[in-house]
Amino acid sequence: MNYLPLFALETWILLITFTCLFVMYGKRTFGIFEKLGISGPKPTMYFGSICKYNNVYYLDDQECAQKYGKIWGTYELRKPMLVVMDPDLLKTILVKECFTHFTNRRNFCLNGDLYDAVNIAEDDDWRRIRNVLSPLFTTSRIKQIFSLMKRQSSKLTSSLEPKAENEEIISIKDFFGAYNMNVATGVLFGMEMEPSLPIKHASKLFKFPIPLFMIQGCFPILLPLLQLMGFSLFPRDSFAFVKKIVEKIRAERDGGSHQEFDFLQHMISTQKNDGLTDHEIVSQLTVLLTGGYETSTLALTLSIYSLATNPGSMNRLQEEIDATFPDGAPVTYEALMQMEYVDCVINECLRLYPPAARLERTAKETVEISGITIPKNMTVTVPIFALHRDPEHWPEPEEFKPDRFSKQNKGRINPYTYLPFGIGPRKCLGMRLALVIVKLALVETLQKYSFSVCKETEIPFKMDPNTFVGPINPIKLRVVRR
Ligand code: HEM
DSSP states (O other): OOOGGGSOHHHHHHHHHHHHHHHHHHHTTTTHHHHHTOOOOOOBTTTBTTTSSOSSHHHHHHHHHHHHTTEEEEEETTEEEEEEOOHHHHHIIIIITTTTTOOBOOOOSOOGGGGGSTTTOOHHHHHHHHHHHGGGGSHHHHHHTHHHHHHHHHHHHHHHHHHHHTTOEEEHHHHHHHHHHHHHHHHHHSOOOOTHHHHHHHHHHTOOOHHHHHHHHHOGGGHHHHHHTTOOSSOHHHHHHHHHHHHHHHHHHTTSOOOSOOHHHHHHHHGGGTOOOHHHHHHHHHHHHHHHHHHHHHHHHHHHHHHHTOHHHHHHHHHHHHHHSGGGOOOOHHHHHHOSHHHHHHHHHHHHSOSSOEEEEEOSSOEEETTEEEOTTOEEEEEHHHHHTOTTTSSSTTSOOGGGGSHHHHTTSOGGGOOTTOOSTTSOTTHHHHHHHHHHHHHHHHHHEEEEOOTTOOSSOOBOSSSSSSBSSOOEEEEEEO
C-alpha cells in the first residue's frame, strides 16, 4: 500500500521543514572546536559525543585522553565543553583566573530550591556565602567536634563487633555510610537521628533524572518554560526534609540560649549581622548534609576495599596504628594527624577513585590562555579520574601504591595532577573535615578488625556509570577480629 500520496502538499512542506529544522538544531552547536583548532570525538546529532568510547563517562574521559592528549573538545548532548588536563592550564583556570574569568561552575538553571546553595551560587553571592561557611571548617572547629566524631566511630566499631565475631561477609557501605551520616547530622544540627532517611535523601540528590537532563541538554530553548513549571534536577523533597528539621530545631531553641556549637547555630548567629537568609541556611545545610555523605562514604568504602585487596598495605597500616596507639589506646586528634601511612593510603585511594570524576568552571568572558581561545560561556571540564591515571604523571597508574605519597615522594608530585578535592578558591569546602572523618573511622576500625576478600567480592568491581566514581554493586568483604 502506498500512503505517501495521501498527504497534502502543505503537509509535506511542513514535514520536510520540521525535519530540516530538527536536524539543523541538533547539530547547530557542533563545529566550534574545529574553528578553535581543537580535536575531539566526532559528535552525533543531539547526543553529541557523550560516552563515545565507554558508557562509564569517566572511563570515556580516560580513552579520550589516550586519543587526543591533554586538551580536547567534547559535546555533552548539544553543549560544547572544553576538556583540560594540562597542569599549567589548570593552574591558570582554577587558581590564577578564578576570581576574574572562572569563578562559577556551569549553571543548569533547573536548580529548584537549591539555587542559593554555595556550590551553585555565583560571583558575589557565592563569595558572601562561602565567607560565612568557611569558619566552620577551621582546624580549631574540627578539634572542637572531634569528640562528637569519636562517639560515632565508637558506635561504628561496636556495630561491626557481632559481624566480626562470626567472621561474616558484610556490605561495607552500610556501616561506613551510617557512620558518616551520624557524624553529619551531629555536626550540622547537633542531634542524633536514625540515619536511613537522611541517607535516602543524600543518595539521590546528585542523581539527576535522566529524561530531564536530556531535555535541558538537547533543548536549552525550553529551560525558561521548564523553570516556570517548577522542574528541578535536584529533588525538592530533600530540601523540604532539611527545612522541616531546621524549623523543628529552631522552634525548640527559640527563647532558650543554646550553648552547644553546631553548623546550624553558627548560621543562625550570623543572621544578626546580615548573614544568611532563612532560605539560604536550609540550602547550605541540604548541600552539606548530602554532598559530604556520598563522597566521604565512597572514600572510606574504597579505602577498605583497596586494603583488603592489598593485604600487605593493610598490615603496614595496622602496624602504624599499633605503634601510635599501643594496646588499643584511645585515638587522639593530634596523634591521628601525625600518622604518615594512613595519609598515604587515603591519598592513594582518592587518586585511584576520586569520588568526583570531574570539575567544572564556566568562562565569564572570552579569554586566551597559552594560545588557546576559550569563548564566553564555554564550560571547561577537568577530567580528574583521567588525570589521576595519566601514566605521564603516575607510573603504573592502575596499581594501588600508597608510597607515592610518602614524605620522600610527595614533593615530586605536581599539585595540578592530583585534584580529588579540586584546587583554588572554589575547592572543596569540607576537605579538612572529610579527611579527619575518614582517617578516624579507618584507624579505629583497623585497630580492632581486619578485612579480607571473599568469593562475593567483585574484583575488579563494575564501575557506576551514573554519578560518583565507585562500584555499581555493593562491595562485600569478610570482617574478622584482629
Ligand atoms: C572525601 C570526601 C570529599 C571529596 C572527595 C570532595 C570533593 C569535592 C570536589 C572535587 C569539589 C569541587 C571542587 C572544585 O570545583 O574545585 C567539592 C566541592 C564542595 N565540597 Fe566536597 N568533597 C568531600 C567531602 C565534603 C564534605 C564532608 C563537605 C561538607 C561537609 C563538602 C562540601 C563541599 C562544598 C560545600 C563544595 C562546594 C564549594 C564551593 O563551590 O565553593 N565536601 N568537593
